[in-house]
Amino acid sequence: MCGIEKILELARRFDIPQGEMTAAPFGNGHINDTYRVVAEGESFIFQRVNSYVFPNPAEVIENIEHVTEYLCGIIDKEGGDPLRETLTLVKTKDGAYFTRDDDGEVWRMYLFIGDTISYDLPDTPALFELSGEAFGRFQKQMGGFPAETLHESIHDFHNTPERYRQLMDAVERNEAGRLDEVEAELAFCKQYEKEVCTLVDALKAGEIPLRVTHNDTKLNNVLLDAKTGKGVCVIDLDTVMPGLAAYDFGDSIRFGANTAEEDEKNLEKVQFSIPMFEAFARGFLREAGSTLNSREVELLPMGAKLMTLECGMRFLADYLNGDKYFKVHRPGHNLDRARNQFTLVKRMEEHWEEMCKIVKNM
Numbered sequence: 001m002c003g004i005e006k007i008l009e010l011a012r013r014f015d016i017p018q019g020e021m022t023a024a025p026f027g028n029g030h031i032n033d034t035y036r037v038v039a040e041g042e043s044f045i046f047q048r049v050n051s052y053v054f055p056n057p058a059e060v061i062e063n064i065e066h067v068t069e070y071l072c073g074i075i076d077k078e079g080g081d082p083l084r085e086t087l088t089l090v091k092t093k094d095g096a097y098f099t100r101d102d103d104g105e106v107w108r109m110y111l112f113i114g115d116t117i118s119y120d121l122p123d124t125p126a127l128f129e130l131s132g133e134a135f136g137r138f139q140k141q142m143g144g145f146p147a148e149t150l151h152e153s154i155h156d157f158h159n160t161p162e163r164y165r166q167l168m169d170a171v172e173r174n175e176a177g178r179l180d181e182v183e184a185e186l187a188f189c190k191q192y193e194k195e196v197c198t199l200v201d202a203l204k205a206g207e208i209p210l211r212v213t214h215n216d217t218k219l220n221n222v223l224l225d226a227k228t229g230k231g232v233c234v235i236d237l238d239t240v241m242p243g244l245a246a247y248d249f250g251d252s253i254r255f256g257a258n259t260a261e262e263d264e265k266n267l268e269k270v271q272f273s274i275p276m277f278e279a280f281a282r283g284f285l286r287e288a289g290s291t292l293n294s295r296e297v298e299l300l301p302m303g304a305k306l307m308t309l310e311c312g313m314r315f316l317a318d319y320l321n322g323d324k325y326f327k328v329h330r331p332g333h334n335l336d337r338a339r340n341q342f343t344l345v346k347r348m349e350e351h352w353e354e355m356c357k358i359v360k361n362m
């Protein structure tokens, strides 16, 4: 993290009121450094893009520029408010969409979307249904976007067999010397060596199409209206890339149908909530359902299972690599997260028939 003085100096390069200005850390993201800047009473989100995670931050911002411009047009046509319903990048005084600090790190700014809440646990199925609607709508709105114009901001981001391979690489290297602690977790992952290929195999076989997807659809990446709870804006567009519908559906379920937070250490609290699953599926399919084929719908529960397993494998690999990717706030944080995700996979398996039936009946 940088000192506040330095952040204010960087923020002043942007085309915002230049009088009294404050900055404070904001939100619970695992990747970027996020601050709320208040300039003469007007709020902005100011972020240092994580250059370890995104080796080419300029390309990430170019993607966001194109995606938000496109969404702006769609929202306008639908009679909505583009300044509230999608992110708006703020330009620097020189007309650029980002600036670099002395270390070469990239900083960008967005309009702050006020009177909204982002949750780390959904309060009720009704609220989670609204989040499902928001991500389903995002997928529908992006339906006509020329996918080939997007940079692949992280190569093989949700390629689950590749994530499995990266975990095995991390095991091989044992960089942080932590391998002895994770025997049980590794044995758990190895049971899924074949199953991790299910979604990419369905894509290769032509059963399901590549779409423009968000790829990071956790609940705190959608802003909900503070009064009505309605989904206002899908944020965190760094990973918008070609992907599968099951990725977006699955990642939301991974986060929101867990009865505990993602890093809860008491694994008895980690249960799979069928009412949450059902509510999200209803909201998501209400918006995106008409654009999905029957095999895509059928594979949504598999998306939930594989995104949860994959995220657990990513946390575990990062633990073995010495916590370089995800921000950690305590020793063993990534291992706690991995154990939590693997417990959730087990819980999903206990509810598997029910999950498939719910989706089928929709």
Ligand code: ADP
Binding pocket: 026, 027, 028, 029, 030, 031, 032, 033, 034, 045, 087, 110, 111, 112, 113, 114, 118, 220, 221, 223, 235, 236, 237, 238
């Ligand atoms: P990360 O990639 O680290 O998760 P995000 O872009 O998701 O970073 O931002 C972190 C948090 O900041 C979000 O969860 C949300 O609470 C808040 N946030 C981000 N953008 C905005 C915005 N434009 N308006 C209001 N809050 C925002």
Ligand code: GN1
Binding pocket: 028, 029, 030, 031, 032, 053, 215, 216, 218, 221, 236, 238, 239, 251, 262, 311
């Ligand atoms: C990261 O950026 P954030 O905190 O919304 C990660 C996701 C993981 C998630 C786990 C770019 O999401 O892929 O699922 O943490 N984002 C990136 O909480 O790797």
Ligand code: MG
Binding pocket: 029, 030, 220, 221, 236
């Ligand atoms: Mg985020």
